Amino acid sequence: MEESIIIDTLGGRRDGERGIVSFHSSPARNAVGRWVTGILIIFTLLGFGFGSWLARLPAVRDHLGASTLEMSVYGLCLAIGSLSGLLLAGRTVALLGSRRALGVGILIQALAMPLAITLIWQELLIPGLALLFCYGFAFATSDVAMNVSGASAERALGKPRLPVMHAGYSLGAVSAMGVGALAETWMVPVPLHLSAVFVIILVVGVFALRLVPPDSETARVDHGPQLAAHTGQLRLPPETAAAQDPAAQASSATHLSRPYTPWRDxxxxxxxxxxxxxxxxxxxxxxxxxxxxxxxxxxxxxxxxxxxxxxxxxxxxxxxxxxxxxxxxxxxxxxxxxxxxxxxxxxxxxxxxxxxxxxxxxxxxxxxxxxxxxxxxxxxxxxxxxxxxxxxxxxxxxxxxxxxxxxxxxxxxxxxxxxxxxxxxxxxxxxxxxxxxxxxxxxxxxxxx
Structure with a gap:
């Protein structure tokens, strides 16, 4: 039974006679709380990483003696990578699962950005731009994955939490600007600065992912009933009526036979x-x-x-x-x-x-x-x-x-x-x-x- 899986996953309790699931137990709340915290940390890390790149762009321009047009090419490669990642993110995250997609995405970002800036710093522009594309692709995929996982976490908690997570991203980006200004004042080379930043992102990201439930468990939670934001309890819908209704079965079969695409929704x-x-x-x-x-x-x-x-x-x-x-x-x-x-x-x-x-x-x-x-x-x-x-x-x-x-x-x-x-x-x-x-x-x- 699906609801039994959900109860086992989150530690909720079920009243078998009334068909009510409660998620107010301490283990359940603690598990979902850790999940929210983990995704909040990841939002902050991704904001810090991207903000660090933006903060050092003037230093990159000065080192290379690049024109505004040349600098725009770097931004365009990253943007094209991001858009490509976004267009494929639905399939990528569905295939890997949110947690695994985040793990792979953070790893690729931690490798691609330091390598990209090191190559660009040495004026090896073609491979550097290719790695910027890879960073943008991984960043966009991670962005969708953390939003999907964050939405699942707030649904399990029964309270909106995505605004706070996006505030974490903003705080991470603003903090990166401050750290970038300090690095500029102390004349820290950009490759060294960004390498240190992404090592920290990788280490802290691995810790944060440990707070996120495995993909198999979040999928089971997602397919279960939603939580009531104010009561913490909900009545499970009856399954027998749908099973005994031929019209409902036919409608369901017709719906499943049509491939779903959000672009027609x-x-x-x-x-x-x-x-x-x-x-x-x-x-x-x-x-x-x-x-x-x-x-x-x-x-x-x-x-x-x-x-x-x-x-x-x-x-x-x-x-x-x-x-x-x-x-x-x-x-x-x-x-x-x-x-x-x-x-x-x-x-x-x-x-x-x-x-x-x-x-x-x-x-x-x-x-x-x-x-x-x-x-x-x-x-x-x-x-x-x-x-x-x-x-x-x-x-x-x-x-x-x-x-x-x-x-x-x-x-x-x-x-x-x-x-x-x-x-x-x-x-x-x-x-x-x-x-x-x-x-x-x-x-x-x-x-x-």
Whole structure:
């Protein structure tokens, strides 16, 4: 019996007469708590690794004497690798399982990035760029795997946790910037710096993976009934009715005969639209907000960079406290309100000519778009049987927007100005607000009290 497997895995208890499973026992909560902690550590490690690469790009440019165009080639190779990994991540993670995919992905990252930067440092560009592609591929695959495992963990816990995990990623990236600045001050060679970083990532990553249940156990948990977020108990659905209903059997057989693809699932595409809009808002601010303020408002570069820092702090804090907000309000109000707040913040940045007003607008912009992607991933993982492919599809949509969307804004800004180009973000935010209803939580049959 499937429910018996779930009980054995998590340490839950079942009332055989009432058909109720409880996951409030200490061993069960401790096991899921360790799972959440392990995935949170992995999110933080991946953010730290990628942030370390970004932090040392100026040093790489100076060492090679590379032009902006040449540096963009490095970023393009990594981006193409990431997009390739995202497009294949559904199959890869389904084949290997989340935990094994994470293990392989972290190992490849720990080998590929130090080797890539060492070769590039020695001006062996072709093999260095090939390894950057491999790093991007492994990074994207690991990203989908940790999101799938994180969604499974929060489902087992019965409380939203992906926002906190994404806050961990942001904290890891910000910390990497600080460490990178110290390495720059102490004139640590980039190959030595990144080699040390990825040795640490590999060692700590292996420890974190020990906290994650084996793939066989997480799969059994995923295929079991969902937990009620407020009660911790749920009534198991009757199996005999479906078994005795020929019409239900025929419908099930027809459904199984059709190969599933998330790209034909209207709900997943709408959830992807929400994630796309908020990821585009995040990526555009990261790439263009300081330059737009410097060129469009005459704000000093240092002040413009500080306003971008305020944007990132607003995002990180919102994600840190996103779990209790989601538990209290639910996904749809949070996503809809966030998209509207993001749109208003962008409008304030565009129209208000005063620095204090722009700071307020940047805060609203950051708070508004912070939860779009993590909540979209949670919504994509609602169906455990298709969660891997659904999460991969939503991730591909969101990351494509984050990687390629800002390029489109740069092209548009070249013709109309960056601040004017930001009006397109307002339209995208409104579309995200309209599509937010697709992320509504599935109905859960809870036990009566």
């Amino acid at each position: 209207r709900r997943i595409l709408l959830v992807g639209l929400v994630a796309l809009g908020m990821s585009l808002a995040e990526g555009t601010a990261s790439d263009w907000l300081p330059l737009a303020l410097a060129d469009g408002r005459g704000i000093p570069n240092s002040t413009a960079a500080l306003i971008l820092g305020i944007f990132f702090v607003a995002m990180t804090i919102t994600r840190t406290f996103g779990s209790p907000i989601l538990s209290r309000l639910g996904r749809v109000p949070v996503l809809r309100g966030g998209a509207i707040l993001c749109g208003i913040g962008v409008v304030v940045v565009i129209l208000v000519p005063f620095t204090w007003g722009i700071v307020i607008g940047a805060l609203m912009w950051g708070v508004g778009c912070a939860l779009g992607f993590p909540v979209g991933i949670s919504a994509a993982a609602d169906n455990p049987r298709t969660a891997v492919r659904d999460v991969a599809a939503v991730s591909a949509i969101a990351y494509t927007a984050m990687l390629l969307g800002p390029m489109a804004f740069g092209f548009l800004g070249e013709h109309v100005g960056l601040l004017t180009a930001f009006w397109a973000l307002v339209a995208v935010a409104l579309l995200s607000a309209l599509a937010a209803g697709a992320a509504r939580e599935p109905k859960i049959h809870t036990a009566d009290h």
